[in-house]
Structures are given as structure tokens and as C-alpha cells.
Amino acid sequence: MDFFDTYSLKARLFPAILTVAPVVILCLLCASWVDPGLPEAVGAVAVMVLFFAAANLARRFGRAKEREIFSDTDGRPRNPELTHADSTFPASQKGRYRDYLAAQLGLPAPTAHDEQERPRDAQAFYDQAYVWLRENTRDTEAFKLLFNENISYGYYRNLLGLKPIGILLNLLSLGVAAAIVHYQPAFASLSNGKLVALGGLAAIHFGYFVLGVTRKAMLDASAIYARQLVLSTEALMKRT
Incomplete structure (x- = not known):
């Protein structure tokens, strides 16, 4: 049932649905829902399997992209918010947090001098601090x-x-749709009007992936x- 938890649905399944949306829309447009038969039943099952497979791929491909982007920090984001040099939070606030x-880690907090003279030791402290924070904030409520x-x-990662x-x-869905309109196979039908509609949706989908799905x-x-x-x-x- 982990597949249906909130994180899996929103962070894995939703990206999967967006990714395979052109194929799903093509199947919906080609099928005869007035008098559904075996092709429609097979298509419906195939779509469900496609969603499940894509959701699993979302996590795998997302992890791979994360390792690629953060390759210089062992594949994980390295955040500077607690360091003396960062200006995200006031110095007094960061000092209290450090x-x-x-105290929780049983380690001395790095000073500004430590960050300059012993950057590896200071970074090791911050890495452990972030791990500790993640482990102690797992209560989603x-x-x-x-x-x-x-x-x-x-x-966004996935x-x-x-x-x-x-x-x-x-692109493949558009190509297949154009071929169906041209050759009119017995197992599928698609009108010119539906092809235009599919083209419009494909343009929106393409624009979102190019402009909205970015490293930034x-x-x-x-x-x-x-x-x-x-x-x-x-x-x-x-709490303490």
C-alpha cells in the first residue's frame, strides 16, 4: 500500500502521469467508448500498468538526476543555511540552532574560523546536523x-x-496519431479534428516540460x- 501514500502519489505518480499523458490522451481519442470492446479493455489495463511502471521509474530516474546534479557533493544537496557565511538567517538565530x-550530536559547533581553516571538519558537522534534522522531523503531522x-x-526532481x-x-504520440489518420487501421480511428486537439494538448505538454521542468x-x-x-x-x- 506504500504506492498510495501521500508522498508516492504526489512526488512519484503525478510526475509519471504527466510524463505518459500524451500516450494516455492518444489512447482515449482512438478508442470507441460508445461501444467499447476488447481493444478498449486492453488499452485501459495497459494505461494502468503504464502508470505503475512510470511511477517506479520516476523515483529511479529522479535519484539518478539528483546524483548527476549534485555529483560534487556525493549525490546529495549540500545546504549552507547554518554556516556563518550564509545570510539566509540572522547570525543570532543560526547561533541558537548550531x-x-x-548538543544533540555531542560535537562542538564550528566557528567562523573553523569554517575557514578546517572546512572539511566544519562540513562534516553540518552534514550530520542535516541528517539528524531529517531523522527527527519524520512526523508528517x-x-x-x-x-x-x-x-x-x-x-520536481522526479x-x-x-x-x-x-x-x-x-513526439511519438503525435507521429502515431498522424499515421492512424493517414492509414486508418482497423484497430483504431482518429479524425482530423481529434488530431488537431491532440496537437494542441501536445504543444502545451511540450512547453511545460521544456520551460517548467528545469534544473533551476x-x-x-x-x-x-x-x-x-x-x-x-x-x-x-x-520540545526539549
Whole structure:
């Protein structure tokens, strides 16, 4: 049943649906829903299987894209919000968070001098701090806003990983539709009007994948999630 949890639905299945949408629309337009028969039944089953397969691929391709983009930091985003040099939060606020996290980790918090002279040691502290924060904010009800930002990041990451497939399916669907109109096979029918409608939807789909599904969108979502993760320190401090 994990396939139906909120994260899987929004961060994996939704990108999968967007990716295979051209194929689904083509199947819907070609089928005869007034008098459905075996082709329509097979098509409906095929679409459901396609959704399930694409959702699984979304996670795999998203992870691969994440490793590619963050290849210089071991395949994971490395966020600077808690460092002395970063200006996302006021110095006093960051200081309170660093001291709290240092107490939880049993490690000294890096100073500005440490970040300059021993950057690897300082980064090791911040890496552990972020891991600790993620592990202690898994309560999706208590940290609902953080959970939503995590879903947003997963959505953009997975959709970016599927982007080449989405564009390819878009073009293939148009090609298949044009062939159906031209050759009029016995197993499918498609009018010129439906072909025009499919072309319009394909243009919108193509534009979204080219302009909206970008590395910048993924990085922006990552930064927003990281900021909210740091802010969750405030709630954790109140519990102790």
C-alpha cells in the first residue's frame, strides 16, 4: 500500500502521469467508448500498468538526476543555511540552532574560523546536523509544512529525471496519431479534428516540460525545503 501514500502519489505518480499523458490522451481519442470492446479493455489495463511502471521509474530516474546534479557533493544537496557565511538567517538565530544541534550530536559547533581553516571538519558537522534534522522531523503531522516542501522537491526532481521520456512520448504520440489518420487501421480511428486537439494538448505538454521542468526549478525546491528543515529546529527546541 506504500504506492498510495501521500508522498508516492504526489512526488512519484503525478510526475509519471504527466510524463505518459500524451500516450494516455492518444489512447482515449482512438478508442470507441460508445461501444467499447476488447481493444478498449486492453488499452485501459495497459494505461494502468503504464502508470505503475512510470511511477517506479520516476523515483529511479529522479535519484539518478539528483546524483548527476549534485555529483560534487556525493549525490546529495549540500545546504549552507547554518554556516556563518550564509545570510539566509540572522547570525543570532543560526547561533541558537548550531548550539542546539551541537548538543544533540555531542560535537562542538564550528566557528567562523573553523569554517575557514578546517572546512572539511566544519562540513562534516553540518552534514550530520542535516541528517539528524531529517531523522527527527519524520512526523508528517507535526512537520506538515516541511513534508509538503519535501513532496515539492521530490516532484520536481522526479519530473526532471523523466523529462527526456516525456518529450519523447510527446513526439511519438503525435507521429502515431498522424499515421492512424493517414492509414486508418482497423484497430483504431482518429479524425482530423481529434488530431488537431491532440496537437494542441501536445504543444502545451511540450512547453511545460521544456520551460517548467528545469534544473533551476529543482534547485529552488531544494533550497526551500532546506530552509524549512532548518526552521524546524525551532519546534524541536521547544520540545526539549
